[in-house]
Amino acid sequence: MKKILFLTSAICGLAVAAQAQEVNVVSWGGSYEKSQVEAYNKPFTEKTGIKVNMTAADNPATPLKAQVEAKNITGDVFDIETSDAIRLCDEGALVEIDPASLPAAPDGTAASDDFIPGALQDCAVANIFWGTVIAFDTTKFSGEKPAKAADFFDTAKFPGKRGLPKNPKRTLYLALIADGVPAADVYDVLSTPEGVDRAFAKLETIKADTVWWEAGAQPVQLLADGEVVMATGYNGRFFDAMVAEGKPFEIIWDGQYMDMDMFAIPKDSPNPEAALEYLKFATDTQRLADQAKWIAYGPSRKSSAALVGMYQDGKTEMGPHMPTNPEHMTTAVMDDPEFWVDHQAELSERFNSWLAAS
Template sequence: MKTSLILGTALALIASAGMAEQITVMSWGGTYSQSQVEAYQKPFTTETGITVVSVDSDNPAIPIKAQVEAGNVTVDVVDIEYADAIRLCDEGLLEEIDPAILPRAPDGTPATDDFLPQGLSDCAVGSIVFSTVYAYDRTRFPDSPPRTIADFFDTGKFPGKRGLKKAPKALLEMALMGDGVPADQVYDLLSTAEGVDRAFAKLDTIKKDVVWWETGAQAPQLLADGEVVLSTAYNGRIFNAAVSEGRPFDMVWDGQVYEYNLFAIPKGAPNKDAALEYIAFATGTQRLADQAKWISYGPARKSSAPLVGLYQDGKTEMAPNMPTNPDNMKNALASSYDFWVDHESELTERFNAWLSAS
């Protein structure tokens, strides 16, 4: 009896140790998740022996919130947008992360000084800067292609269907910029009833020509299938379609709305220590630069930018394809977390009512 008890305890400890050598990371799927596998997960496993299981979601913040509230957390690390990182942290659904665990920059600069603005929060660590841009099939406009955010709304000069994400965030900002509002004035105007009315009035001008998309993979597919001639999209998705798949797509950076994605740990994650080890590894200077070999999202650390090199094809320079490249930032807008915290509920309600109206 005693021998059986000892043996059973030993087996349980072995099983527990074995389980601790694996973590689950939830991200957004597609090319983005694959870039994380190549840049972070494979080298992390090689260095630590901890295997990484990838799971995907259209928006990881939603299932993570449900898991924590149900007390059934199966994910150790989650990749989420900045606004969701702040909100979930405030709701007590994420573990706090001490920035002291994060590696310094190669020159010794502390991580707290090396990350870009919004790159760190109490419960999350930034990895990439991505942007919502619009793209087009250049075979449709061989002589005079669209160049500005205003062109996206010009159905006379550029006739055809438009692809838009079915959500107000980024869309309302782009509508105002398309109506001539400078990027640095967008949120002041959008905070007023007149500004909101102006944004929806601009959307009215293309409403009958819109094909809506909901996941990142759908936008380039709409262009590829010829269902739309112009589409808003995540810049990395369009880059991958153009460079990896040979699609004749070009991006328009004018009027881009850029945001951050960050790594966080759900409250009650089964392998918290290994999750912290993964985040510290993945958000080091070289690792963030390495991800740019696989996708055109800018690294969230200042020290990573000079290390960004060629795409995996060995010939495409990645720096000019980053949202944060100076040439791409001339009329760019940083998505405002504060604005959307204050106005998301009312603007989503207004957006849904606008969608359902004839």
């Protein structure tokens, strides 16, 4: 009887320990965070008993770098851009992830073959493809409406303030596209001093008409408040404003900038085992497809595509709103993470100096 009681107590203790586990996820907030809560966090907690704590940041790579430098890691999983994942991995700050440990596709295809090329890095696993796009307030244009990236810079034909991110990665490409550089050539041009000068010269033409933003929710709010008539921002945020909130916005897909967000686990995270379980769960086929019910970002797995259907309202087909829609890819600029690993610091320094100049 004592042995039975002992075993029962031990089993209960393990159950309590499992229930007491938690994982701290740092992401981007807003409608994107909501999509993760619904598609990942709630079902993960229901399945494992592990509580998920979400923290929002304007860019999760910023607190991740700060925590690494301070040797005080409080987050377990960070949702970061590919270039940051590569850089921090090279610096030895992140846990390496074995693709063989990730769940296979429903038909048995190994994860290494199921993820879209580039979605698996040494220390990170992509969850979504997303686009930085132009959106405009349709009520501000009674005649011809803007339709091309070049129209964003044409304040004579389409007067009004513009909203741009305070970030060279999200602005220099657009300046070159608007100046006539083909999408496929943007990084070739930007890798030369003349190309950088060309991009800044184009930005200079609208500098006086620009409102600068830093957080993902801001361009939507700038448009809604009438502070700008056009803004660049994340396609999922604009989709949410248009479909869920009924805002009179329209997206221009010409020259969209496509990137991936990736889950990464820092070394010495407080809950490493729970972090890895969360990462594997959140990047399986069904979970990535489920997220598309809540926001218009493309899943990083091939096997998820066929499972993407309607938005949560039950009437909006998600396919036409995805950045990965073939019609939206014709003039898309694909992120080059290796370029930004090599040039982020110098271009950020020049961008900040240019902003500060009168």
